[in-house]
Amino acid sequence: MKANRGEIERALDRPGDTIRCYLLYGPDEAGSRALADRLGKAMGSDAERVDLDGATLSKDPALLADEAASTSLFGGARWIRVRANGDEIADAVDALLDAPQAGNPVAIIAGALKPSSKLLKTALASPAVIACANYLPEARDARPLVSAMAAPLGLRVAPDIARRIFDAAAGDRAVIAQELEKIASYLDAGGGPPREVDAAALDAIGAGEGETDSAALIDAILTGNPRAAVEELKALGEAGEDGIPLVRAILRKLLQLAPLRVEADANGLAAATKAVFFKEKDAVTAELKRWSSADLARLVERMTAAQAQLLESNAIGAVTASQELLTIARQAARNR
DSSP states (O other), X not given: OBOOHHHHHHHHHSOOTTOOEXXXXXXXXXXXXXXXXXHHHHHOTTOEEEEEEHHHHHHOTXXXXXXXXXXXXXXXXXXXXXXXXXXXXXXXXXHHHHSSOOOSOEEEEEEOOOTTOHHHHHHHHOTTEEEEEOOOOOGGGHHHHHHHHHGGXXXXXXXXXXXXXXXXXXXXXXXXXXXXXXXXXXXXXXXXXXXXXXHHHHHHHTTTOOOOSOHHHHHHHHXXXXXXXXXXXXXXXXXXXXXXXXXXXXXXXXXXXXXXXXXXHHHOHHHHTTTSOHHXXXXXXXXXXXXXXXXXXXXXXXXXXXXXXXXXXXXXXXXXHHHHHHHHHHHHHHTO
């Protein structure tokens, strides 16, 4: 069955015996991961988490039902988190729903699913599954989103500061959470009245920044100039600007271009770029000519996923980020 954000949050915070599976899907994978974490929190800090992936379950569909029915090695609570790309786990979910018992709840992070997806159709039709689509938050969501995430940490965030944090994270809930946790630690929040987050606190720890000298790089990428992009990446790397900051920077640009592309589709490029700063107008116009609304949506999903991967792996992200950005530059060149 389908649920909105509030309904899925309440269900995850109070898992019951009637729900075997929580399907968290959509382009905002950071939002889906945050929801899965709520289930883990509800199960308790001592609960055992079992991690499975789509490739494993596609080879052994019965494994999910087996794990859901198994008891913890330590005798405590147990839950399963699945990372999948979509229908490769459809048979495993069918087996889970057909099993005579399944005491351990399952949270599936599935990414974007098409309406024709077998997995999605199964989830929407079953009373034992709650499915929630997660979309990237928009700028108007900045204040309520950041404020809601800050409150449990003992922080109070003014609207302009919330927007600054939101923009620096490109709306990614996982990144916002990391920034807020750093701020809470710096302000020693949580032990009394809420601490006010001001610009001085952000500046002191570098939160809400995310700015790099990357405008030339982004324009080279999105207008299809791989050679210039390579030179800019080299220069920025030598200056110590690489990895996640560059991915965040291009995400911000993509989120700025998306509504302009919609306006261009409706009223033409001239109308869409009318309010663009004159020094940026030529580059923005060239970028809008190369990317459709659907293209930009896919790029946002791709960069969001790349950022999440870099954050989660804790690996050196410069090479991975550079490869992703150059792939986009080559695609833009083909779009000419």
